Amino acid sequence: MSDFIADTDRALLVRYGLTDFEALWALTLEAVDEPNMERGGWSSVYRLDLGECAYYLKRQSNHLTRSLCKPLGEPTFTREFRNIQRYQTLGIPALHAAFFGERHSSGERRAILMTRALDGWDDLYTLYQGWGALSPAHREALIRASAELARALHAAGQLHGCFYPKHIFLRGGEYGCEARLIDLEKTRPLLFGRRDRVKDLETLIRRADPWNQGDVITFVATYLDMPADSATVAEWVARLVRRIQDKEAR
Template structure:
């Protein structure tokens, strides 16, 4: 069995008799979402609240799965998706990229297939980026600028490390204004290296932008500016916008007027 326990949480888990695989597997918890069923198995997410020795509650997410596998090239026969997510979280930690904090991870074989558990700290005081969109115009201009700056900078840092999230949507970017670490990335199950940095950076950014309707052209260009400070793979914001617009046209090197105009509005390119 592969097992990891963060020493910072070992005492808390042991105090509640939840420091072993069997205990975490069998504890009854309410699921926060409907179970994912597929890949020949299942996967669930539940919330767990534990009081420390001072009586202060600490919230965690407990993710459990059975025979829910991915098949990366290093594991052609399959491995639990949580195993890949755990590995990516630790990799992001190595690069100083803010994400969730792992308290416990383990997986082991069973007659039904590999079982895996991943326990992470809940991101208290954080909100997913898309929750800001409905009231974006009511936000303080300074807070708007902070969100754009920190989001663009973090995605730029990610790509400068030659890594991609591979599923980057606003719901995967968590914001906590006024915190020492104002932006974090979550759900790293599909994250991986970049083999073609420019192409993959454009793909990730264009996918991310399509889910954002609240930002003006000027705000999008500000996001690009902070991105390029951390990952200067394009010579200017204008060039970045042009390349994003070409991707939006769907045909390499050819601009289709109607779709070009729509994507030009999205990126803020004049």
């Protein structure tokens, strides 16, 4: 079975003898968190440092997701890898896949997905923990970068489906930040227009505890690429607030 190896990572993997599925599966590594035991199998994540480069190596067995197109199921990493490739094709900033492979044997379905570690980046949830210590200009730059990421995502016709602060990684300072997405398993095409777009945005804003009303307006105005005092921005903010209130009332 043919495995995927990114051209930019091939030489390094060759140097360490890690260009095939079996070698990566056999590595003894310490998991970074508790294994996921759902979906009838298991899935675990490990950090792998190779010289000056760092990766996250994800391995799973019989950890399947089902859909109308795949009623018998497929490894969740297969779906995530496919989405990583789609994001790259569409120009949506996201994590970088270095290796992917599957094996089917004796009733067991194994999959490996290795991605570049985002060292030097911070997820938005972590940034929230020290939000008050950041300068106003830095906070605004982070908000605008997150909004621009959402705009690029939706302009490419994609719904993230899990647009949480912990899945948005950022780096930079008060003069500008860049952002990219991780955890692409639930991504799908935008099928319901504005409703889908609001769904992604509400998922983020409902968890943006340090943000005030002005921050929300800045986010929406940047996302729409419109003046903050425009009627369209006010309409979108009102729609998002209603959706959040409805969620909290349930």
